[in-house]
Amino acid sequence: MRSLTIEHEHCYRTRLEDFAASDSLLTNHYHSPMKAVRYDRFEGPLLLVDVPDPTPTPDGVVVKVRASGLCRSDWHGWKGHDADVRVPHVPGHEFAGTVVATGNAVRKWKQGDRITLPFSMGCGTCERCRAGDEQICDRYYQPGFTGWGSFAEYVALPYADVNLVRLPDAMTFTTAALLGCRFATAYRAVVGQGRTRPGEWVAVHGCGGVGLSATMIARALDARVIAIDITAEKLELANVCGAEVVIDAREVTDVTSAIREVTGGGAHVSIDALGSPATCRNSVLSLRKRGRHIQVGLLLGRESDPPVPMSQVIARELEIRGTHGLQAREYVGMLHLITNGRLHPEKLLGKTITLAQVGAELAAMDAFQSVGVTIAVLE
Ligand SMILES: [Zn+2]
Numbered sequence: 001m002r003s004l005t006i007e008h009e010h011c012y013r014t015r016l017e018d019f020a021a022s023d024s025l026l027t028n029h030y031h032s033p034m035k036a037v038r039y040d041r042f043e044g045p046l047l048l049v050d051v052p053d054p055t056p057t058p059d060g061v062v063v064k065v066r067a068s069g070l071c072r073s074d075w076h077g078w079k080g081h082d083a084d085v086r087v088p089h090v091p092g093h094e095f096a097g098t099v100v101a102t103g104n105a106v107r108k109w110k111q112g113d114r115i116t117l118p119f120s121m122g123c124g125t126c127e128r129c130r131a132g133d134e135q136i137c138d139r140y141y142q143p144g145f146t147g148w149g150s151f152a153e154y155v156a157l158p159y160a161d162v163n164l165v166r167l168p169d170a171m172t173f174t175t176a177a178l179l180g181c182r183f184a185t186a187y188r189a190v191v192g193q194g195r196t197r198p199g200e201w202v203a204v205h206g207c208g209g210v211g212l213s214a215t216m217i218a219r220a221l222d223a224r225v226i227a228i229d230i231t232a233e234k235l236e237l238a239n240v241c242g243a244e245v246v247i248d249a250r251e252v253t254d255v256t257s258a259i260r261e262v263t264g265g266g267a268h269v270s271i272d273a274l275g276s277p278a279t280c281r282n283s284v285l286s287l288r289k290r291g292r293h294i295q296v297g298l299l300l301g302r303e304s305d306p307p308v309p310m311s312q313v314i315a316r317e318l319e320i321r322g323t324h325g326l327q328a329r330e331y332v333g334m335l336h337l338i339t340n341g342r343l344h345p346e347k348l349l350g351k352t353i354t355l356a357q358v359g360a361e362l363a364a365m366d367a368f369q370s371v372g373v374t375i376a377v378l379e
């Protein structure tokens, strides 16, 4: 496969057309204008509109989007809850696709490569990135937040050599889109930050996309999972994903005592996968001594600074850790667990929709209604 190097934006179109004419792979790709789901004001209409094709930065690529997941973070962005988002805006950050154009400084990628990427992309040069922590880069780029995202036919991405992840041949674009951001974040919570070992108890508070992902990942590591939620349907899914014990928080007088009883003294690792003052507190209090609490669920607005039972953190020598994303290099271990059949992210798929249906679906994402992840599949 030849690579397509773009040296000057002004000659971009001409060169692309030349290239398209000479390669059937591109004949139906990359036309102008493209379709994208855009909003021009917060909480305003989410419309499928024509916008100009993106062009790659020197260190970036343009990707033809093939599958893009809907996430509550997109909904929060549309509501105006995310300070990174500027209108007009195109949301979408959980996606996979094919590289169709590369900037002239890109070395590792070429047209035709099948890729996905972390939702928080590192610059590769700041202090954090040099330490290997691209997920908390000081100059992060988040498609769908700091820039236009993937509810579009094409998306431009900077920092390509640092962040793109090659898809295994056998992995579909839809499965790859299911990995970000919930699955990848859950993987870092369980594996990186939680340091979960075989045989340990992992308590998962909240069985939405992140919680179910964490359940599945912990099970794949031969840990024992206890899942907590207030919805019977989600607890059933937690069972399917490998939870050994499920607790309906409405049916017990004290969630943390119930967890300590089942686990013989408390969980080794406990994950707040929902993000609320109550689940955060329950997660910390459900740990055994020297247990690890991992905060994954976002706490927003008035709930962003909840009380934490710090006396117990001291007395029981607990660890409190956050998790923000997953570096591209850490995808290797996760993809390996999927390709060898230990992990099945496809179990998280709720339904597939078209790009034209994204706006209505996103606007309706205002409660904990959806079970499973909705993926927009593009031609
Ligand atoms: Zn950086």
Ligand SMILES: [Zn+2]
Residues within 6 Å of the ligand: 071, 072, 073, 074, 093, 094, 119, 180, 181, 182
């Ligand atoms: Zn997301």
